[in-house]
Amino acid sequence: MEKTFQQDVPHKLGKAEAKRRMEDGLPKLLSMLPGGRADHRWEGDAMLMDYAALGQSASARMEVLEDRVLVTITLGGMLAAMxxxxxxxxGRGTRDMLEDKRRPR
Known part of the structure; x- marks a missing residue:
């Protein structure tokens, strides 16, 4: 059984900066996933991720737009229950990557 979740993560970075931050922040995001194997690739403005561990699988599509990232996550098997x-x-990991961490002047 598969289950799909969608989230809209707003940002004020513009598309190019959001893509750069997502690429730079990917190792930290992937470190949140326990064990297993994770792969990613870009198709245009969408980062596609596949994850597999202990016979379970998940995939994510993070489409970068000028003012938000549309996150679609599909979980299979026992992962769907969680x-x-x-x-x-x-979603939190994506928001953290896109957060403006500059100090106000």
Whole structure:
């Protein structure tokens, strides 16, 4: 059984900077996933990720737009049962990558 979750992560970075931050922040995001194997690739403005561990699989599509990232996560097998928690974790990780960490002047 598969289950799909969607999140809209707003940002004020513009598309190019959001893509750069996502690429730079990917190792930290992937470190949140326990064990297994994770692969990613870009198709245009969308980062596609595949994850597999202990016979379970998940995939994510993060489409970068000028003012937001549309995150779609599909979880299979037993991962689907923990879907809200996993989707929330990936959503927070994406928000962290896009957060403006500059100090106000």
């Amino acid at each position: 879907g809200d928690k996993i989707a929330g974790m990936l």
